[in-house]
Amino acid sequence: MEDARDDLGHLVWSQAEQRAAQGDTAYLGELGSLLADRYAAAAEQVREYERQLAHVVRVLALxxxxxxxxxxxxxxxxxxxxxxxxxxxxxxxxxxxxxxxxxxxxxxxxxxxxxxxxxxxxxxxxxxxxxxxxxxxxxxxxxxxxxxxxxxxxxxxxxxxRDFEADADFPSRSLHGSACGVPGGLPDDGRTDPPTPRTSERAALRDIATTDVHESIVAAVQAGDWGACDAWVFMPDEPVAPERVPALLPTLPMSCVDGLGPTGRFEVAVRPLADIWRLLFATASMGGMGGSGVQAAYGRLWAWRSIAGLSGAPAGASAEEVERHARQSTWFHFEADGDWFHNEIGSDYGIAALAPDHRRLAVLAATDTD
Missing domain, CATH: 1.25.40 (Serine Threonine Protein Phosphatase 5, Tetratricopeptide repeat)
Structure with missing residues (x-):
């Protein structure tokens, strides 16, 4: 099929059906093989043009x-x-x-x-x-x-x-590289680790998160394309005082504390809203390992959406309403040695938000390891 190298398109549209009717399927197989090779070569050329164009854009932007x-x-x-x-x-x-x-x-x-x-x-x-x-x-x-x-x-x-957005983290880019990272680890301030051994009994609470609420809570983590995440919402029959939350968290029916055990590491700290927002913002804007995230503008949007879901802001709430709910909530940041987390530096965390009336506890767990 020497002539096929000159004009494959002409052969496809003028001879394919005719050769098939004549029973010459070998001709069609060879024609298809040549087309597949050309398609692969063209696709690689397009990718190379895209890489070259991206570099020119980067040089101009920097x-x-x-x-x-x-x-x-x-x-x-x-x-x-x-x-x-x-x-x-x-x-x-x-x-x-x-x-x-x-x-x-x-x-x-x-x-x-x-x-x-x-x-x-x-x-x-x-x-x-x-x-x-x-x-x-x-x-x-x-x-x-x-x-x-x-x-x-x-x-x-x-x-x-907003004042709680003042310490946002940003990547550092040059012509041939970049550096970024999600702020990880628990601070010494605000630590409220429950004493061990902890009870091995699970709390008699049920996850009531709707699909919409679940999607809102995990928005920042999913935008950052992390390895895995999950979310839960619990409504105790009676108000839960903030000081009781650290001991309650490892007993909740959540996969992120499966396999933890009564003496396994469970570290938790009360954190200001600014620290929680900063963590969610970095997760979405800079992304997980091997990714680049959605950058700051959309990282801000998805961090706010996760804050909305965690704080219990109503569906369709304005930014002002979300902020009010967030400022009135009590925020916790935790890490655990359960089976779900992988415990690599900066790639695992849990967030919990206790509503102002102490009758709603929302939890987000995130890991950047598949």
Missing amino acids: TPGPDSLVQLLQLLDEKRPSGHGAQPRFVASLLAEHHRVTDLAETVFERSEWERLDELRACLFHELLLRGVDVDAFPPLRSWPLVRPGWHPLAWLPVRR
Whole structure:
């Protein structure tokens, strides 16, 4: 089939059916084999172009100055490249890390010139906000919440950084590498480890988490593409005082404490909301081992969603309602040597939230090991 190398498409559409009718299936098999080889070669070429394009985008994004910024925006606006390396959320994160806020405000947020870059603007606004930029000091940033698309998912978030978001962690990127990590380990402050041996009896409570609540609680972990996660919600018949929660947690009917045993390691600490939010934000924004997460803007969104589910905010609650529930809840951070956790540094944690009325206890368990 020498001629097949010249024009496979012509042979497919002009001879395939005819050869099949003649019983020449060997011809069709050879034709299919050649097509499969060409498809594989073309697919690899597309992947190589994608890698090369991502590198060019990265170089432009990491090169400070208005000239590189204009060239990058023109490329994104006119060509709309695909692939992870050109995703607006990723590019926005690089820009926020390496460019002057003045240049970003004056150039990126000029909507009349870059008509197709609203997703980039939406992400960049929150990237800058979380980094402590005073948006009121830059008119284009100050006006963005007024002109942004109201349907955009990030529009739900507060347009001012909350105090508990002030210590967010961000990755550090260069042309050929990056460094990031989720804050792990329990602090010495606030430790309330229950004494051992603990009871081996399980508490007579039932998980009542609905599908929607479960999805809300695990949102940050799933966004970060960690190895596994699970969530539970318990409603005791009587209020549970905060000081009783550390001893209650290892007795709850949860898979994350299966195999723990009465003397197995179970460490728990009362944590401020800021520490819990920081952990969830890092989980979603920077992702698990081998991943890159969803970056800061969407990491902020999914951290808030997990906070909403854990604190018991009603479905459809505003950010203000979620914040109120979160501030009134009591937060716990725990680690355990049960079968479910793998106990590698920075890759396992549990979070529990006790509602203000002490009648609802929500739990999230996460591990970055399959």
